[in-house]
Amino acid sequence: MGDRVELVAGCYEQIVFGYRVCTSEKEWTAEPNFTHHAHTASLSAVASNDRFIATGSKDETIQLYDMSKKTEHGALLHHNGTISCLEFYGSSHLLSGGEDGLICVWSTKKWECLKAFKAHKGQVTSLSVHPSGKLALSVGTDKTLRTWNLIEGRSAFIKNIKQNADIVLWSPDGDKYAVVVNNRVDIYTMESAKIIGTIEFPKRISSLKFLKNTLLAVAGDDESVRVYDVTSQKCVCEFKAHENRIKAIESFTKDDFCVLVTASNDGFIKMWKLNLEDHETPSLLGQVNTTARLTCLSVWIPGEEKETAVEQPATSKTVAESPVPAKNKRVRITDKVIVEEETSSTKQGKKKKRQKVQ
Structure with missing residues (x-):
């Protein structure tokens, strides 16, 4: 992996900023590395895997940026309305949620929409993929928390939560998840899907x-970041990070300490040295x-240097319009990655489909 780290932030002014983190014993600096102005409205979400940055906007598009080549890689057009959340699963898949209530699952190899399902009656406000890749959680403006079986592309469980939730997030071990409603974080256990604590x-x-699995950093409409012990729900650390409200926090590990990144x-954008013990x-x-009004943040860390053939995405909304699971396809899990197997009838139409996607 090396020591290369880049901070990627989106803003109201339609631009994505990339900064390379340069470290020294005296101070760390964030050197401007690229700007990407592919959107025509403010940015609402940014996500990264070991090669790509994906950005979502109020302009209804997801724009891709190839970090290994520092080039634009095209757009994904399937949602109607603001792209509200984006999350990569490893190097193989991207999940997107939108104002239209849809969750889309994209293959990062051909950049085609493998699944698109109506997840919420209102908009999807947040989604999170379980570390195994088998499940996803989503919350929306229909006051529900939904569990998705990604193997079968269907709803597995619906929980009414009486209020509109803003964020849902799995813990690193996948044994619990956090749900944010306004100024409250409810911690659920996966085993029973019941609340075991509230912050x-x-x-x-x-x-x-x-x-880490037992420590949760929380930020919001004030200048401070608070770190909570998930088991006791007690605040173990609090510090003033900015002069204005904090819009996003991320983290990465460097040497033997945690680096917390805050954007306001x-x-x-600030980097903080945090001792987790x-x-x-x-x-x-x-x-x-x-000098921009920041809205979203991601940390990009490159994977192993290897050239893999990745196709440019189609930019037509006609790709994979049908609800999922698609006809003549069955989905299985291999090495914790969602894959689709083609049946004989799909293979016949494979040539035509390929022409359409490229």
């Missing part, structure tokens, strides 16, 4: 990040002023 935050919550409406107040490693 109360002073203001509306905008972002969550599991720093004040335009700053003693919970001391974090020290500021470095910062950069983007």
Whole structure:
């Protein structure tokens, strides 16, 4: 993997910023590396895997950027309305949720929509894929929390939560998940799907990040980040990070410590050195002023250097319009990755489909 890390942030001003993290003993700097202006409206979501950045916007498109070549890689057009959430599963799949209530599952090899299902009656506000790749959780403006069986492309469980939830997030071990409603985080256990604890935050919550399975960083409409012990729901660390509300938090591991990255409406992206054992107040490693109104953040870390054939996406909404699972296909799980097997009748039409997608 090496030491290369890039911070990627989107903003109201329609631009994606890329900054390369440069480390030294004295201070860390974030050097401007690229800007990407492919959207025609403000950005609402950004996600990354070991090669690509995907950005979602109010312009109804998902734009792709190939980080290995520093080039635009095309657009994914299937949603009607704002793209509200994006999440990669490994290097093989991208999941997207939108204002139209749809969740789409995209193959990153051919950039075609493998599945598109109506997930919520309102909009999808957040989704999270289980570490195994077998399940996904989603919340929407229909006051439900839904569990999706990604192997069969169908709903597995629906829970009414009486309020519209803003965020859903699996823990790294996949044994529990967090659901945010306004200024409250409910911690559920996967085993029983019941609430085992609740965290109360002073203001509306905008972002969550599991720093490890038992530690949760929370930020929102004030200047401070708070880190909570998930088991006791007690705040073990609190510090002022910005001069304005915090829009997004991310983290990565460097040497033997955790680096927490925060992005704010004040335009700053900041990197904080966090010790996950003693919970001391974090020290500021470095910062950069983007001078933009930031909305979303991702940390990009490259994978092993290998050239794999990746096709440009089709930019037509006609690709995979049918509800899923698609006809004549069955889905199985191999090495924790969702794959589709073709039946004999699909193979006959494979040539035609390939021409359409390329």
